[in-house]
Amino acid sequence: MKGLTLEMPGLIESVVRSRENGPLIAAASELWIKPDDSVVDVTYGLGKFWTVTRPENLVGHDLVVDGVDFRQLPEADGSVDVVVFDPPYIAQGGRETSTVPDMLERYGLNDVPKTVPGVQGMIADGIREAVRVLRPSGRLFVKCMDYVNGGRLVLGRHHVVTTALELELEQVDEFVHHSGLGPQPPGRAQLHSRRAHSFLCVFQKPPLRRVKP
Numbered sequence: 001m002k003g004l005t006l007e008m009p010g011l012i013e014s015v016v017r018s019r020e021n022g023p024l025i026a027a028a029s030e031l032w033i034k035p036d037d038s039v040v041d042v043t044y045g046l047g048k049f050w051t052v053t054r055p056e057n058l059v060g061h062d063l064v065v066d067g068v069d070f071r072q073l074p075e076a077d078g079s080v081d082v083v084v085f086d087p088p089y090i091a092q093g094g095r096e097t098s099t100v101p102d103m104l105e106r107y108g109l110n111d112v113p114k115t116v117p118g119v120q121g122m123i124a125d126g127i128r129e130a131v132r133v134l135r136p137s138g139r140l141f142v143k144c145m146d147y148v149n150g151g152r153l154v155l156g157r158h159h160v161v162t163t164a165l166e167l168e169l170e171q172v173d174e175f176v177h178h179s180g181l182g183p184q185p186p187g188r189a190q191l192h193s194r195r196a197h198s199f200l201c202v203f204q205k206p207p208l209r210r211v212k213p
Helices: 022-032 100-106 114-133 156-166
Strands: 013-017 040-041 058-060 078-083 134-144 148-151 151-156 170-178 199-206
Touching: 013 022, 022 134, 022 170, 022 199, 058 199, 078 114, 114 134, 114 156, 134 156, 156 199
Parallel strands: 013 170, 040 058, 040 078, 078 134
Antiparallel strands: 134 199, 148 151, 170 199
């Protein structure tokens, strides 16, 4: 019928508007986590990802929770269906007065590098370890963000995607988390648009290749 717009019930959108991560992870889980999947959250922290939905077979690892570093997971090779990875993706630099040090301490990550290359190397190591423990066709969720460091724009999402593709993962989905603006430090001139969003990238490991007899 002309002029009629039909809305699909329960449609999952690529943009999730929420102050918290719970609705974001719930949207991604609806599409990419099956009821019987084994799920490992390697940066569990306070469990804030799972306030809206929680997989039945969820294992949370964290330096604070159980002393596990996401770069050295106890899981065996190819044993996990889904890995969820929310690394500290902002290089602190010399910002001792920012909220970044408090966040790192809360998650037991006081040894996080302060430079952009250092943080990127740490994230790459975490993705590499996730690939090791994922089963064929397993999925990897990675939270990431573009940010300004030292007056220059750092393309955090680009680094995550490039690293994953180099490890032969396929990007199968992406969500934009519009969480709103944080406080602007007083007395600073604005040189870039304020970052009001982050990304949740979803990757998939290649299926098991059958060897022809």
